[in-house]
Amino acid sequence: MDNKIERVKAVVNGRQIHYLKGGSGVPVVCVHGGASDSRDWLTTIEKLGDRFSFYAPDLPGFGESARDPNGYYLADYADFLAGFIALLKLEKPILVGHSFGARVCLDALGQLEDNVSKLVLIDASGFGEMTPFGMGLFNMFKYLRAVLRKPQPFPHFLSRDGDDWNYVGNNVLEGIKIPTMLIWKKTDPYVPLKQAQKALKLIPGARLEVIDGYGHAPHQQEDNSVFIRLMEEFLA
Numbered sequence: 001m002d003n004k005i006e007r008v009k010a011v012v013n014g015r016q017i018h019y020l021k022g023g024s025g026v027p028v029v030c031v032h033g034g035a036s037d038s039r040d041w042l043t044t045i046e047k048l049g050d051r052f053s054f055y056a057p058d059l060p061g062f063g064e065s066a067r068d069p070n071g072y073y074l075a076d077y078a079d080f081l082a083g084f085i086a087l088l089k090l091e092k093p094i095l096v097g098h099s100f101g102a103r104v105c106l107d108a109l110g111q112l113e114d115n116v117s118k119l120v121l122i123d124a125s126g127f128g129e130m131t132p133f134g135m136g137l138f139n140m141f142k143y144l145r146a147v148l149r150k151p152q153p154f155p156h157f158l159s160r161d162g163d164d165w166n167y168v169g170n171n172v173l174e175g176i177k178i179p180t181m182l183i184w185k186k187t188d189p190y191v192p193l194k195q196a197q198k199a200l201k202l203i204p205g206a207r208l209e210v211i212d213g214y215g216h217a218p219h220q221q222e223d224n225s226v227f228i229r230l231m232e233e234f235l236a
Contacts, residue, residue, distance in 0.1 A: 005045055007064075013083045018064035019057035023049025026117075027093040028235060029085060030056040031101030033217065034125070035141075035153045037063030040098065044219055047228050052235055055093075057084055059104065061155030071156030074163050078107035085112065092117040094235055098217060099190070100125050106168045109176065119180040120234065123188050123216050126168035127195035134190035173202035180206040181234045183227065187214040 005022035020038045022045040030041040038056040045054040058065040060080055061072055081104055085093060095116050097105035102124030109116065130138070145152055159165070180203050184196045193210065200208045209230050211218045218227040 005042065005049075010084075010087060012060075012080055012087055015060050015068075015080065016066040017057055017060060017080075017084070019055055019084075020045065021053075021055055022046075023051070023053045025050075025052045026235065027090045028052045028054050029081075029090065029093045029095055030054060031081065031095070031097040031104050032056070032059065032062070033099030033101050035138075036098075036217075037153070039063070040217070040220055043224060044228070044231065048232060048235070051232070052094075055084075055088060055090070057081075059101070062153065067155050069156070071158040073158045073160060074103075074107060074165065077104040078111060081105065081108040082111040085115065091115070094118040094120070096120040096122070096231075097124065098122040098219065102126065103165075103168060106172055109172070116178055118234065119176065119178055120183065120231065121180065121199075122183045122219060123185060123191055124182070124196070124199075125191060126166070127191065127199045129166045130190050131192060137189060170202055173199055174204070176203050176206075179234075181230070182206060182208045183218060183230060184208065184210050185215045185218055186210050186212050188216050189214070190216050 005020055008019050008021055010017055010019065030044065032038055032040045037058045041054065041056040059077060061067040092115060095105045102121040103126035105119060106126055142152065182196045182200060184193050186193060196208055200206050211226050215221060218224060
């Protein structure tokens with residue numbers, strides 16, 4: 001297997017962005033969560049790159065992509081993802097999104113129309129509000145970084161009338177027409193399993209895979225063998 005992972009710069013919708021590219025085969029676009037960046041997917045690319053071509057962008061304002069100090073609306077991220085896929089001329093890619101990245105994938109489906117073959121949503125946001133405990137953790141880490149004068153890993157988020165950062169809308173879930181897999185940690189401190197179970201009833205033909213243990217990012221845990229197996233089976 002060729003484990004070489006390239007770091008690439010590009011311009012998408014007028015924005016300077018960075019992404020990782022690795023592997024060969026069916027194209028897979030991986031979208032990171034709301035306090036992360038493309039490096040979250042390094043292990044996934046290394047382990048599955050012999051069968052799939054991975055493209056993992058730093059969303060605008062994250063990682064090594066340029067950050068607009070004025071902030072971003074929800075729609076900016078859906079526009080970015082659609083523009084990213086168009087720029088690379090990817091044919092029927094598989095979309096994989098974690099947490100906020102899963103929400104971005106869901107928001108972008110309307111623009112991507114029939115040019116997506118499968119969808120993987122990992123401990124996704126957009127199905128309900130974050131737990132009070134999870135919100136407390138989020139605010140605590142944000143405060144600590146501010147006190148220590150460390151940069152926040154996320155940009156400023158903006159809202160306009162009609163935006164709902166917590167709910168993607170039942171109509172969006174009910175309208176999904178491609179094979180969809182939800183992967184969830186059994187005990188997620190941020191987005192509880194019950195949200196995945198509710199979404200499962202709305203997304204036609206979806207499957208839910210629950211990974212034992214505590215956490216919010218099964219692809220990043222030290223032993224992610226169960227996650228890798230689920231991904232390999234579904235992507236193939």
